Amino acid sequence: MSTEVYDCIVIGAGIQGSSTAYHLAENKQKTLLLEQFVLPHSRGSSHGQTRIIRKAYEEDFYTKMMHESYELWAQLEKEAGVQLFRRTGLLVMGPENEGGFSNVKATLQKNEVPTVLLERKEFSQHIPNVNLTDGNGALVDTTAGVLYADRSLRAIQGLYQNNGGLIKDAEKVIDIKPGDVVTVTTESGAYRGKSLVITAGPWANTLLTRAGLELPLKVVKINVCYWKEKIPGTYSVSHRFPCFVQYNPKEAENVIYGLPSNEYPGLMKVCYHTGSETEPDERDKQKDRGDIDILSRYITRCFPGLVPAPAVVESCLYTVTPDDNFLLDCHPNYSNIIIGAGFSGHGFKFGPVVGKVLCQLAMGQVPSHDLSPFCIKRFQSHTKSAL
Numbered sequence: 001m002s003t004e005v006y007d008c009i010v011i012g013a014g015i016q017g018s019s020t021a022y023h024l025a026e027n028k029q030k031t032l033l034l035e036q037f038v039l040p041h042s043r044g045s046s047h048g049q050t051r052i053i054r055k056a057y058e059e060d061f062y063t064k065m066m067h068e069s070y071e072l073w074a075q076l077e078k079e080a081g082v083q084l085f086r087r088t089g090l091l092v093m094g095p096e097n098e099g100g101f102s103n104v105k106a107t108l109q110k111n112e113v114p115t116v117l118l119e120r121k122e123f124s125q126h127i128p129n130v131n132l133t134d135g136n137g138a139l140v141d142t143t144a145g146v147l148y149a150d151r152s153l154r155a156i157q158g159l160y161q162n163n164g165g166l167i168k169d170a171e172k173v174i175d176i177k178p179g180d181v182v183t184v185t186t187e188s189g190a191y192r193g194k195s196l197v198i199t200a201g202p203w204a205n206t207l208l209t210r211a212g213l214e215l216p217l218k219v220v221k222i223n224v225c226y227w228k229e230k231i232p233g234t235y236s237v238s239h240r241f242p243c244f245v246q247y248n249p250k251e252a253e254n255v256i257y258g259l260p261s262n263e264y265p266g267l268m269k270v271c272y273h274t275g276s277e278t279e280p281d282e283r284d285k286q287k288d289r290g291d292i293d294i295l296s297r298y299i300t301r302c303f304p305g306l307v308p309a310p311a312v313v314e315s316c317l318y319t320v321t322p323d324d325n326f327l328l329d330c331h332p333n334y335s336n337i338i339i340g341a342g343f344s345g346h347g348f349k350f351g352p353v354v355g356k357v358l359c360q361l362a363m364g365q366v367p368s369h370d371l372s373p374f375c376i377k378r379f380q381s382h383t384k385s386a387l
């Protein structure tokens, strides 16, 4: 084992670990970022071309965090000199006076987010080729858009390295020994750090058991479906078609969401926000396509300009908590072990601000956002601690 002691070791080079490492290096912390796979890879949650960024949330605390996240994304874009964000707006649809739609509307209004409310009679003039369900309301969060995911990850890792940060990929962590100085063992060596951040995505519990903790996290596989436009360009970013979120679709219990055709010309990404449980290392054994049936029926009814059978299906993993809120906290027994997990299929847009607060926790500082919605103790009855 080397005698070197890092200020911080970060496990997992997805969006959350890479953003945390970036903030640590910016704060002059000697940092080591460990990743089990050769980078870049497509086995976790952060790969792929695009993600939605939005302020439209049901919960106030997410909308507030997004104010800062937008600023940090803009700063990253400037520093890296590449486009990471494209503004498109986000169309939100759902039953007018209930559930998700009315909660989002209230949060946007309370937080003075620039929003356009669409009356039914003017809907198709603004949003052609979409059938608004009877009884549904519609609004547009005009701040929203698309993040270029793979490109963002590359940019953040590059900026981290430019600030003196070290990445070691193809180094799977197999053991963690807590202490004032934490020892992290990989398949090829051992490293020591004054603090440790665990941002291991779908593998969080596999690793946390090494630090005596098991959290109520469920890993699900998402079929990332791309649907062909019958007339190319109908739903394209260049025709100013927005991203969308549909609450309470008639076909399903959970949300359906989509992004305008862009990364694969002529193909629009539309996904179901729920998948079937899987082991992260056996993702492709999970072959459930129930979500695709739901999407086909929804598309037939509401997006008549798409062929209702997916042209391309990619795979990605969610790591879901029981309440769909993140876990951002210190280990209950070791204050120098920090955990960022359970991003529940909506964490990418928060990457820079999550990285900032995890960095603050690792440096023993008071985090600049209220982290009480994300604490471990809310799941006390589900949490197993062996230490």
Ligand SMILES: Cc1cc2nc3c(=O)[nH]c(=O)nc-3n(C[C@H](O)[C@H](O)[C@H](O)COP(=O)(O)OP(=O)(O)OC[C@H]3O[C@@H](n4cnc5c(N)ncnc54)[C@H](O)[C@@H]3O)c2cc1C
Residues within 6 Å of the ligand: 011, 012, 013, 014, 015, 016, 017, 034, 035, 036, 037, 043, 044, 045, 046, 047, 050, 051, 052, 053, 171, 172, 173, 174, 199, 200, 201, 202, 203, 204, 207, 222, 223, 224, 271, 316, 317, 318, 340, 341, 343, 344, 345, 346, 347, 348, 349, 350
């Ligand atoms: C289909 C899909 C659509 C999504 N859409 C959106 C969206 O529109 N907007 C949005 O904001 N979010 C979205 N999300 C969610 C977002 O992408 C995730 O919340 C985010 O990528 C989680 O990042 P992470 O860093 O926690 O996990 P990961 O990206 O999985 O990173 C964890 C890393 O840890 C590494 N690791 C694990 N164990 C070890 C070990 N033992 N040793 C070393 N390394 C290890 C893994 O290899 C991996 O690289 C979507 C997710 C999916 C799957």
Ligand SMILES: O=C(O)[C@@H]1CCCC=N1
Residues within 6 Å of the ligand: 052, 053, 054, 245, 255, 257, 273, 345, 346, 347
């Ligand atoms: O995070 C997002 O914006 C997307 C869309 C809504 C459901 C989950 N992911």
